[in-house]
Amino acid sequence: MAKIKTKFVCQECGYETAKWLGKCPSCGEWNSFVEEIEAKANDAKSQRGISKGKIEKIQDISTAKQKRYSTGSREMDRVLGGGIVKSSLVLVGGDPGIGKSTLLLQVADYISKQSLKVLYISGEESGEQIKIRADRLNIGDGELYILAETNxxxxxxxVEKEEPDLLILDSIQTIYSPDIVSAPGSVSQVREITAMVMRMTKVRNMASFIVGHVTKSGAIAGPRVLEHMVDTVLYFEGERHFSYRILRSVKNRFGSTNEIGIFEMRDKGLIEVENPSEVFLKGRPVDAYGTVVTAAMEGTRPVLIEIQALVTYSPAGFANRVTTGIDKNRAAMLIAVLEKKAGLAIQSSDTFINVTGGLQLREPAADLAVLCAIASSFKEIPVDFKTILIGEVGLTGEIRGVNSIEKRLMEAQKMGFKRAVIAESNENISKELKDIEIIPVNNIRQVMDLLF
Incomplete structure (x- = not known):
């Protein structure tokens, strides 16, 4: 009897080795190697099958199949780049209980009422459980079919029998192929299942959504190649203690990346938020120190965000730097610039920074607002309630310009702000902003003198 050959595969990145290792040399994860049976070359060929393509001249290729149709939600359509594209494969990731299945069930219900057939396949819930959720959401009157299966x-x-227009797979980590010996959710299974779904999607000219679990670090579980194989990657973000959810596009072959959609979780499901700036500024305290507003660009949309800071004496002898919603290293850099260039001695103070609403800020345009929120809390002097601050801060204390300044200022004017502190390089505004005063600054000392 021939000896069965095995290999050890990292469940985070797919790195393969002949023996077990405690730490993956590729991604650095500990205790991530799992033993799997190594498939023979002939077996691998039989699993994939043989498909023949054909060569076409580029101007002879028709794009008529790339038709879009709406999801019934303007926020979802915005994130997808205008709607669902036929023959596209979309990966949706997020924390457990964040609302991924609820959102996709609502999308499936809307599309099934547009004379399109939807097949919802669940590997985690039974048909009865999905029906209970559908009754709570008051949906299920269209051509929506449910299948509880993992094979x-x-x-x-x-899929071959029903020929659906939209396929939803919830979730990819629960589906398995009997031709692969490893357990469901392993690197081999996830990679092969995704490849099979992708082939079905492209050949049958249908759209497919697959749900992916995330790791403790927030990345989608499974091999990194999973995100490269699909056309669009969406992350569903939000804190469980907040009712608001953020759907973010991090990869999109049919639209812009870093686009976001805002939803609110209610008893009847996810409701889209039409004015995110109003939501994120709701409940903002008047004339309180340590709070500043900035305008962040999320894709093509400007959103006004409140940034709060609290600076307090540290009795422990070393200062804590705690951030929520912004990068901790970026915050530490801004604190160092504030100490060196503005003369504020906060090195022995604990500093806490928070972005309200659970939004994650990833662009440097919020630097000036973060810096001024820290200074406001340290000096205990509030920043004017109707002033907005936009700008990137360099290590020498200079204020640099940011992109899309006109869109940001138009949003601030619409929300009733009267003053805007921006970089001098951004002061040449082509659009007329009659109701807001533009104050250009060059370095943080000018800002300190102006506000404090």
């Missing part, structure tokens, strides 16, 4: 061969048979 990809059976799923393929039903």
């Amino acid at each position: 990809i061969d059976i799923i393929k048979e039903y």
Whole structure:
């Protein structure tokens, strides 16, 4: 009897080795190696099958199949780049209980009422459980079909039989192929299942959504190649203690990346938020020190965000730097600039920074607002309630310009702000902003003298 050959595969990045290792040399994760049976070359060929393509001249290729149709939600359509594209494969990731299944069930219900057939395949819940959720959401009158199955061969048979226009797979980590010996959710299974779903999607000219679990670090579980294989990657973000959810596009072959959609979780499901700036500024305290507003660009949309800071004496002898919503290293750099260039001795103070609403700020345009929020808390002097601050701060204390300044200022004017502190390089505004005063600054000392 031939000896079965095995290999050890990292469940985070897919790195393979002949023996077990405590730490993955590729991604650095500990205790991530799992033993899997190594498939023979002939077996691998039989699993993938043989498909023949054809060469076409580029001007002879028709794009008529790349038709979009709406999801029934303007926020979802915005994130997807205008709607669902036929023959596209979309990966949706997020924390457990964040609302991924609820959102996709609402999308499936809307599309099923547009004379399109939707097949919702659940590997985690039974049909009865999905029906209970559908009754709570008051949906389920269209061409929506439910299948509780985890075997990809059976799923393929039903897809060939039903020929749906939209396929939803919830979740990819629960589906398995009997031709692969490793357990469901392993690197081999996830990679092969995604490849099979992708082939079905492209050949049958249908759209597919697959749900992916995330790791403790927030990345989608499974091999990194999973995100490279799909057309669009969406992350569903939000704090469980907040009712607001953020759907963010991090990869999109049919639209812009870093686009976001804002939803509010209610008893009847996820409701889209039409004015995010109003939501994020709701409940903002008047004339309180340590709070500043900035305008962040999320994709093509400007959103006004409140940034709060609290600076207090540290009795422990070393200062804590705690941030929520912004990068901790970026905050430490801004604190150092504030100490060196503005003369504020906060090195022995604990500093806490928070972005309200659970939004994650990833652009440097919020630097000036973060810096001024810290200074406001340290000096205990409030920043004017109707003043907005926009700008990037360099290590020498200079204020640098940011992109899309006109869109940001138009949003601030719409929300009733009267003053805007921006970089001098951004002061040449082509649009007329009659109701807001533009104050250009060059360095943080000018800002300190102006506000404090």
